[in-house]
Amino acid sequence: MRPDSVAWERAAEVRAAAQGWRRVGAIDASTEQAIREAYPDPCITPSAVWRVLTACMVAAVVACTFGALSLAFRPDRAGLQVLMFMFAAVSLVATEVLEALPQCARRGAAGATSLLGVVFLLVGFSLFLLETLNMRFDDAIDTALLASVLAWAVSAWRWGSPPYAAAAAISLFLFLGRLPHGRVLWALVGVALAGLAARRLDEASWAPSHRRGAAILVVAGILAVYAAVNVYSFDEHLLEDLGRFGAARVAPSPSLIVVSALATAVVPLLVLMWGVRSRRTFVLDTGVVLLALSLVTLRHYVHLAPLWVILALSGAALVALALTVERALRGAPGGEIAGVTADPLFADERQQRAFQIVPVVAAFTAPVAAPEEKGFAGGSGRFGGGGAEEKF
Amino acid sequence: MTHGRTPLAFTEDGGLGRDMNPDVVSAIARLRRDNVLGQAQATLFDRVARRRLVSVRFEIRALLYAGVLLLTSGVGLLVKEHRQDIGPWAIAGGIALAAVACLVWVIRNAAPFSWGAVPSPNVAFDYVLLLGLLLFASDLAYVEVEFTLLGPKWPHHLLVVGVVYLLGAYLWDSRTILGLALTTLAAWRGVSISVIQGSLPAVNAGNLRVNAVVLGALYVAAAALSVRLERKAHFEEVFANAGLLLLLGGLVSGVFGSELNWGVWLAALLVVAGLVMWLSFPLGRSLYFAQGIVAVYVGLLRLLFEPFRHHVSGLPFFLAAVLGLGALVLILAAHRRMRER
Helix, strand or coil: CCHHHHHHHHHHHHHHHHHHHHHCCCCCHHHHHHHHHHCCCCCCCCCHHHHHHHHHHHHHHHHHHHHHHHHHHCCCHHHHHHHHHHHHHHHHHHHHHHHHCCCCCCCCHHHHHHHHHHHHHHHHHHHHHHHHCCCCHHHHHHHHHHHHHHHHHHHHHHHCCHHHHHHHHHHHHHHHHCCCCHHHHHHHHHHHHHHHHHCCCCCCCCCHHHHHHHHHHHHHHHHHHHHHHCHHHHHCCCCHHHCCCCCCCCCCCHHHHHHHHHHHHHHHHHHHHHHHHHCCHHHHHHHHHHHHHHHHHHHHHCCCCCHHHHHHHHHHHHHHHHHHHHHHHHHCHHHEECCEECCCCCCCHHHHHHHHHHHHHHHHCCCCCCHHHCCCCCCCCCCCCCCCCCCC | CCHHHCCCCCCCCCCCCCCCCHHHHHHHHHHHHCCCCCHHHHHHHHHHHCCCCEECHHHHHHHHHHHHHHHHHHHHHHHHHHHHHHCHHHHHHHHHHHHHHHHHHHHHHCCCCCCCCCCCCCCCHHHHHHHHHHHHHHHHHHHHHHHCCCHHHCCHHHHHHHHHHHHHHHHCCCHHHHHHHHHHHHHHCCCCCCCCCCCCCCCCHHHHHHHHHHHHHHHHHHHHHHHHCCCCHHHHHHHHHHHHHHHHHHHHHHHHHCCCCHHHHHHHHHHHHHHHHHHHHHHCCHHHHHHHHHHHHHHHHHHHHHHHCCCCCCHHHHHHHHHHHHHHHHHHHHHHHCCCC
């Protein structure tokens, strides 16, 4: 990242913290103003609505221009690749220019141009491998995945975009999955990635967005390890299916399945322990998700009870657990136990609750009233008509 | 904030150790040194920045949401698989009992009614309310299926559910339940604005379009009345966003779905979207403006592509790019002018 961009980001981080302090009344307006003056941020930072709107419109302009030129000149295969590389170059240069201007850097346009630039580059490169170099399909996929790792990693580093770090990690693990012993590589590289990235989570010399990228890599590493050791993934050859066409599938030995079953139970617990010890909520959240996946895996192999019992009991257990934790924290002296609280602290809870409306409405709205849909449909497990619809 | 009452010794070491947000930690030390922050303030902020005080509120909310989702799924599956074994009266009675238990808890814990915003008494309140109302809706749907009370007019049970949701939203001040009420009422009219299900299915597209436009206009009117009469004025955003989605979505659907009179639909879309964008400035609502400009852009694409529908040309794409540039300029100008609430 450019030194200026890092400095702006650091100032924005402090100003955002001050905004949170002000929101809950922990500081007054004059103190917040003093903090803003002490940490000047020349960037214009519109709200998420403006940023998304700008990014979508920039993406539409670039895509339509590409469509116009490709239809106007009707290029052959080589010409299409050249056009894609040209668009990639223009988009990436535009990103550099936009990132350097404080009035443009955070408007969403730079995000759209960088994304399109990398996508044009990778698609153009893949076409070049397949059509110009006439590479075999499997070899082209491997080379394109390596290029993807490199392109997304460089973009994440240069423009400090955490989603690009995720894209680089996904490309890396897809590539590793295609190598011999891909499962072992997933586990080893996953551990290494999570371990290395975890050491940088609080690195003061790194820009805030690079630290957020490191957090994404920690999660990616943990998920890769879990996918490698999960017994269902073993049983169904999920990672082996990523390999080259026609690669031999070797059935895992029974002892390996037992070890995998144990690992399926142990890995989420280890992640949860790490989350509790490090007091990092994103690690804790990852552990909770993995634990849920392990319980689903257990249900897949061991039919403890009918599905509806499992669902209802686990739902009731989750509600009870949440209420117990909340009540315990509320009742504790100072509203905290061992530095953990149920208070929102400085988070914008009003905004969080507004965002919550969308998933609730999406999950629980009744299906539309169409005559043929009446009833409790048997096939898909649909239960509805009156506000509850579930699909399994 | 209870945590300010338990100050720890604030170490103004300025050293950047591990396990913290280093930028904020160093800023707190500097602000304390410059007397911008008091000792108690700096101590609290420092604890949070160093993660010595961590909030798990989001995690508690996520657990409650997942719990409600699993519970309602379990009940749904029970009914589907065992309606013959258990018997209709037992199922209907059981679900009703669970719904009543939830709603009794809600009534006992709810704050007194007010036309203003009422904070939730605790983090579980919204979810127990949601569970109670979902169980009520499921029970009603089951009773309707099993006993066919409404006969061929069975979709009207969605009207009952929507109205009950609406009452619940006002009684217990829940914007989430209001969102559910509005989408359920839309479902009653055959329109889905659910993210999952897509919108405006092909059957009876004309009627659905009119339903969407009328319902959307009603919701927008309800948003305006909420503010004007100061009756749950904070519901305005939910009413207006759902209404604009239906209204503008219906008009855009008319532009693309009509073969003959799409020009009329486009004219109506331009007028309505222009009005929405214009009104978004005094209201300070960027989301309304965004919905308006996206609808205009998408609607005008038909105008650009229509003359070229029988031969392939790059010209409409070029014009669409120019139109997008114009929209971008408008967005930048609007952002500079709008004072967001």
